[in-house]
Amino acid sequence: MIDLLTQLGKKTRYSFAKLGRSSFFLQQLLMGITDVLVRPQLLSKQLYSVGVLSFFLITISGLFVGMVLGLQGYYILSNFGADEALGVMVATSLVRELGPVVAALLFAGRAGSALTAEIGLMKATEQLSGMEMMAIDPIKRIVTPRFLAGFISLPLLTALFSSVGVLGGHLIGVSLLGVDEGSYWSQMQASLDVYDDILNGVIKSIVFGFVISWIALFEGYDAIPTSEGVSCATTRTVVNSAFAILGLDFILTALMFGDI
Amino acid sequence: MSLNNTIVSVQNLTFSRGNRKIFDDISLDIQQGKVTAIMGPSGTGKTTLLKIIGGQLSPASGSVFVNGQNVHQLSRKNLYTLRKRMGMLFQSGALLTDMNVYDNVAFPLREHTDLNESMIRTLVLMKLQAVGLRGARELMPNELSGGMARRIALARAIALDPMMIMYDEPFTGQDPISMAALVQLIKTLNTTLNLTSIIVSHDVKDTAAIADYIYIISHGKIVGHGSPEEIENSKSEWVQQFMHGKADGPVHFHYPAPTYIDDLLAFDKN
Ligand SMILES: Nc1ncnc2c1ncn2[C@@H]1O[C@H](COP(=O)(O)OP(=O)(O)OP(=O)(O)O)[C@@H](O)[C@H]1O
Numbered sequence: 001m002i003d004l005l006t007q008l009g010k011k012t013r014y015s016f017a018k019l020g021r022s023s024f025f026l027q028q029l030l031m032g033i034t035d036v037l038v039r040p041q042l043l044s045k046q047l048y049s050v051g052v053l054s055f056f057l058i059t060i061s062g063l064f065v066g067m068v069l070g071l072q073g074y075y076i077l078s079n080f081g082a083d084e085a086l087g088v089m090v091a092t093s094l095v096r097e098l099g100p101v102v103a104a105l106l107f108a109g110r111a112g113s114a115l116t117a118e119i120g121l122m123k124a125t126e127q128l129s130g131m132e133m134m135a136i137d138p139i140k141r142i143v144t145p146r147f148l149a150g151f152i153s154l155p156l157l158t159a160l161f162s163s164v165g166v167l168g169g170h171l172i173g174v175s176l177l178g179v180d181e182g183s184y185w186s187q188m189q190a191s192l193d194v195y196d197d198i199l200n201g202v203i204k205s206i207v208f209g210f211v212i213s214w215i216a217l218f219e220g221y222d223a224i225p226t227s228e229g230v231s232c233a234t235t236r237t238v239v240n241s242a243f244a245i246l247g248l249d250f251i252l253t254a255l256m257f258g259d260i
Numbered sequence: 261m262s263l264n265n266t267i268v269s270v271q272n273l274t275f276s277r278g279n280r281k282i283f284d285d286i287s288l289d290i291q292q293g294k295v296t297a298i299m300g301p302s303g304t305g306k307t308t309l310l311k312i313i314g315g316q317l318s319p320a321s322g323s324v325f326v327n328g329q330n331v332h333q334l335s336r337k338n339l340y341t342l343r344k345r346m347g348m349l350f351q352s353g354a355l356l357t358d359m360n361v362y363d364n365v366a367f368p369l370r371e372h373t374d375l376n377e378s379m380i381r382t383l384v385l386m387k388l389q390a391v392g393l394r395g396a397r398e399l400m401p402n403e404l405s406g407g408m409a410r411r412i413a414l415a416r417a418i419a420l421d422p423m424m425i426m427y428d429e430p431f432t433g434q435d436p437i438s439m440a441a442l443v444q445l446i447k448t449l450n451t452t453l454n455l456t457s458i459i460v461s462h463d464v465k466d467t468a469a470i471a472d473y474i475y476i477i478s479h480g481k482i483v484g485h486g487s488p489e490e491i492e493n494s495k496s497e498w499v500q501q502f503m504h505g506k507a508d509g510p511v512h513f514h515y516p517a518p519t520y521i522d523d524l525l526a527f528d529k530n
């Protein structure tokens with residue numbers, strides 16, 4: 001029993017210490033933003049490796065999620081003779097929930113893990129130490145541009161995901177199952193609200209982009225500088241990002257759509 | 261400034277890793293413009309000492325002065341300003357793996373100066389020429405051997421023309437030819453640019469040949485210091501053992517441990 005409590009105490013203390021370190025890290029990282037704005041070429045390179053390289057994965061996934069939504073939606077809606085509402089259903093579920101959440105989960109797996117591994121290995125091979133000794137702040141030079149790239153990329157990738165998803169729904173619903181094309185689009189346009197749906201979805205993706213980039217970069221920076229340490233850190237990035245995304249999604253949804 | 265100026269002064273330094281005291285109240289001075297060697301058995305904390313001098317690790321007690329400034333009490337900004345004038349050659353090289361040799365050497369110049377590309381090119385080629393690797397400038401770090409990587413790292417460390425350089429094991433992995441060239445280079449940098457060099461090495465002969473002063477550290481203490489001749493003729497058992505590479509003596513080859521027999525039998529006892 002005492003053992004258990006000691007363990008619990010240790011774990012708690014460890015978690016709080018980590019929370020403290022990560023907050024300090026975030027503060028340092030944000031302070032580097034002005035330096036990155038002065039040298040935008042640092043950012044463009046990262047936008048490529050963080051954002052552009054996720055393009056393919058996001059597009060294909062968006063297409064398939066949209067196609068599945070089209071299929072499932074059609075079966076349910078046609079039972080009630082409401083298959084013209086397919087467009088609304090596909091678009092709303094994508095823009096409000098599936099787009100931000102699934103794109104964020106994919107992004108954490110594709111770009112987040114890569115960021116953690118990269119930073120962790122840089123630490124393990126003393127590249128970060130070396131930079132410090134050259135009087136170059138590795139947080140400003142290495143971490144901040146990657147953070148901004150993640151923060152900017154995810155909302156854009158989410159928009160891409162949702163748009164491709166709507167096309168995927170169209171492909172299945174309209175082209176294959178014969179839902180009326182006019183009502184697919186017009187009902188969607190009529191029901192989707194710029195603020196309630198689109199803006200809220202964008203806010204979600206911004207929050208997710210922030211949190212995933214923070215988690216991924218911190219885990220890499222805080223990793224034990226060995227191969228095993230880096231591999232554990234990479235796993236933690238994916239797991240913690242997933243928890244953060246799903247938990248925050250619930251909270252944000254409750255705040256945005258709930259009448260609490 | 262007088263000729264015999266102290267540039268680095270370590271005073272009553274104590275540093276621990278976990279329960280193990282790596283340094284126990286040591287003090288040492290490093291003269292400006294001289295080559296000072298720090299020697300000692302593997303694992304005594306030579307790399308640690310360099311990291312403390314560079315301000316990457318903070319001591320439990322004691323202080324380190326570089327150029328009259330207390331390294332561990334400087335603001336971040338001032339510490340960085342000081343570091344621009346201290347080059348450090350890491351044991352592993354620590355080259356940035358996402359850029360080629362040329363860009364690695366150009367890196368500190370691009371970060372810290374406003375020089376245009378043609379001037380940077382000239383400087384980079386000069387530094388690469390000095391370490392004999394001008395022809396390797398297109399290679400990526402993963403295409404270099406360990407010895408080559410360390411020489412590139414040296415070129416990078418001297419890129420900003422620092423006032424002092426800390427070399428962590430510069431001779432490891434060098435063949436006799438590049439070794440001789442490196443020794444020559446360190447000597448030249450020292451005499452022509454009046455650079456201060458701190459060399460950490462096990463390599464007793466070659467280091468003694470270029471060092472003006474030697475410190476031998478073992479078990480957290482300085483067990484001997486003096487000019488190479490003084491060290492050579494030292495009466496201290498510690499120094500004799502180290503300089504002449506005897507396996508037996510006050511310095512143990514083994515990391516602190518329970519006695520061998522106890523350790524071997526420990527499993528049965530449990
Ligand atoms: N990150 C660390 N955590 C805990 N202990 C460490 C750490 N780094 C080094 N040590 C310990 O500190 C001691 C000194 O290490 P250091 O790397 O300074 O040795 P060294 O004198 O440079 O050895 P070598 O000549 O083999 O390079 C070692 O005994 C090592 O066990």
Ligand SMILES: [Mg+2]
Pocket residue numbers: 306307308351428
């Ligand atoms: Mg060492």
